[in-house]
Amino acid sequence: GDSVTQMQGQVTLSEDDFLFINCTYSTTWYPTLFWYVQYPGEGPQLLLKVTTANNKGISRGFEATYDKRTTSFHLQKASVQESDSAVYYCVLGAGGRALIFGTGTTVSVSP
Amino acid sequence: DPKIIQKPKYLVAVTGSEKILICEQYLGHNAMYWYRQSAKKPLEFMFSYSYQKLMDNQTASSRFQPQSSKKNHLDLQITALKPDDSATYFCASSQVWASAETLYFGSGTRLTVL
Numbered sequence: 001g002d003s004v005t006q007m008q009g010q011v012t013l014s015e016d017d018f019l020f021i022n023c024t025y026s027t028t029w030y031p032t033l034f035w036y037v038q039y040p041g042e043g044p045q046l047l048l049k050v051t052t053a054n055n056k057g058i059s060r061g062f063e064a065t066y067d068k069r070t071t072s073f074h075l076q077k078a079s080v081q082e083s084d085s086a087v088y089y090c091v092l093g094a095g096g097r098a099l100i101f102g103t104g105t106t107v108s109v110s111p
Numbered sequence: 112d113p114k115i116i117q118k119p120k121y122l123v124a125v126t127g128s129e130k131i132l133i134c135e136q137y138l139g140h141n142a143m144y145w146y147r148q149s150a151k152k153p154l155e156f157m158f159s160y161s162y163q164k165l166m167d168n169q170t171a172s173s174r175f176q177p178q179s180s181k182k183n184h185l186d187l188q189i190t191a192l193k194p195d196d197s198a199t200y201f202c203a204s205s206q207v208w209a210s211a212e213t214l215y216f217g218s219g220t221r222l223t224v225l
Contacts, residue, residue: 032211043115043201043216044154051211089154093210098144098167101154 002027004092006102013109019077021105023090026071033066033073034091034099044089044101047075085109114138115217117202122222124192131178132187132220134202140215142166142208143185145177148219149198160185161208192224 003026013019025031032051036044048057048064050073055066064075073090090102118133136143145157159167163179174196176188189196199219205212 029210034213041218043203043218044214045216046213049213093212096210098156098159098169099210099214100156101146103153 002029002092002094002097002100004090004100004102006090006105008105009103010106010108013080013107015081015109015111016079017109019075019080019084019107021075021088021090021107023073023075023102024071025073025090025092027092027094029094031066032093033064034093035062035064035073035075036089036091036101038087038089038104040086047088080107080109082109082111113218115202115204115215117200117217117220119220120218122220124222124224126192126194126224128192129188129190130192130222132189132200132202132222134185134187134217136183136202136204136215136217138204138206138215139183140204140206141182142205142212143179143183144203144205144214145185145187146201146203146216147198148201154201157187158185159208166208189222194224197222197224 035047037047038044048059050057087104092100115136142161144159157170158177178186199221201219202217203214
């Protein structure tokens, strides 16, 4: 079945460090790929969205590129801030089914 | 103002009891969902509704019953509560029911079953 894999459970950085979160997906359908971010005490919210028509998404300094060959959708940011501390979910939409969330990556940024 | 209202924010229940989690959305969306997030598992899809009709159910237990009295309401009734039901339950909505649609989430109801 369709699935999403995030291998990094936790990433610890200092301000101005480079952030990179791995995500791979599996589906036999044309995917729509999302990154959601969740802050403490809140529900997940959309960070960016990419379809097969526009293979790159950029939002709030974050960037993700959809690579069909490697079935990857990694998230990156050149210079993180303490306010970027949150849980980041790679999410797959495909086949007319509900969105499938990855296990999440907790990003902790120290000043 | 929050566009998706979930009530209550916190809920404590005893094993075997029944509770209803409330969700209302004011985004004018036609599709609504329930997801569950527990400490041991990632965010899990439970149900989806479109125009008040059940579209998908990934919850194995019949103890979980969604109820849609209006297009912008999707409550979740849980009967015979068990400690394993302890989790944060998130309601979400989207403009239409489709896998390419962005979901908008409420802030959740944190349920603790003793």
